[in-house]
Amino acid sequence: MMGNSSRRRHVVPRYSQWGGEMPARSEQKLARLGYLLAIFPGLILFGQVAPLVIYLSRRQSSAFVRCHAAQALNVTLTFLLYALSAAIAGLLLSLDSPVAALAVMSPIALAGWAITAHQLTRGASAADHGEFVEIPHWICTPFVRSAS
Numbered sequence: 001m002m003g004n005s006s007r008r009r010h011v012v013p014r015y016s017q018w019g020g021e022m023p024a025r026s027e028q029k030l031a032r033l034g035y036l037l038a039i040f041p042g043l044i045l046f047g048q049v050a051p052l053v054i055y056l057s058r059r060q061s062s063a064f065v066r067c068h069a070a071q072a073l074n075v076t077l078t079f080l081l082y083a084l085s086a087a088i089a090g091l092l093l094s095l096d097s098p099v100a101a102l103a104v105m106s107p108i109a110l111a112g113w114a115i116t117a118h119q120l121t122r123g124a125s126a127a128d129h130g131e132f133v134e135i136p137h138w139i140c141t142p143f144v145r146s147a148s
Helices: 025-038 046-058 063-096 098-128
Strands: none
Touching: 025 046, 025 063, 025 098, 046 063, 063 098
């Protein structure tokens, strides 16, 4: 035997998105929380506020949290623009018939929220495992930079 194959060196993986090593468990939880609070934007206005607060509070101290919070904030801002566009279209449809406006725009709004919630859940799951998953740009327009 040339060497002992059972003794492997423990290598901490580096992730190019934030350029760091495996984050601490508290950082993983905070990054996950930013995504999960962004899923329900209409309940208590946490949609944009929670990721923004996490981004602003940890942008200097944790590249991992900054990267995830920026992505969660970008998703919520993109969804806000889609919702505003849908509200304008619904308003124009309601000038003809309010019933038609509800019949057309309600399924579209529900589908948009479901897609966004699915992507935020994927991001939260990745953050909880110390990883990063990039959300497609048509859902996540980069308004806020994740790099310092």
